[in-house]
Amino acid sequence: MKDYDTASASAETVPVANSSDVVTARHVVRTLAQRTGLSLVHQTKLVTAASELGRNMLVYGGGGVVRTVTVTENGRTGIFVEFKDQGPGIRDIELALTDGWTSGNGMGLGLSGAKRLVDEFDIASGPEGTTVRIVKWGR
Known part of the structure; x- marks a missing residue:
């Protein structure tokens, strides 16, 4: 994935240390998606993915930072969101992306569903933490 400039002046950053911060991050993502003109369906998909990834970051990574920015490429506009924690990392990413696999009490659809x-x-x-980057493009 292209490394979008999350340090740009238009990027929004939300520290996540508790469940209300996940709600705040989700709201920031939704607002940016609305401002960018993503359809309601694409907004819903993006916000659902962001909510799941934010919750995973809190539960498994001990919290972290969500950064979001509007991106433009090849005449299309989208939303880039990065979730970065400093937790213990995911030992087997391929396994973690398998539907039905869970390291906790969930349904095992978080990462694969978000994807x-x-x-x-x-x-x-890795041992220094996990970074997940997603983009949802407008159609």
Whole structure:
């Protein structure tokens, strides 16, 4: 995935340390998606993915930071969202992306479900933490 400039002046950053911060991050993503003109269906898919990834970041990574920015490429506009924590990392990313696999009490659809809801999905993980980057493009 292209490394979009989340440090740009238009980027919004939300620190996530508790469940109300996940709600705030979800609201920021929805507002940006509305401002960008994403359809209601694309807004819903993006916000659902962001909610799940934010919750995962809190539960499994101990919290972190969500950064979001409007991006433009090849005449289309979309929303880029990055979820970055400093947790213990995901030992087996391929397994974690398998439908039905869970390391907790969930249904095992979080990462794989979020991946299906967006147009671009990238995950990197190690002992220093996990970073998930997603993009949802307007049509």
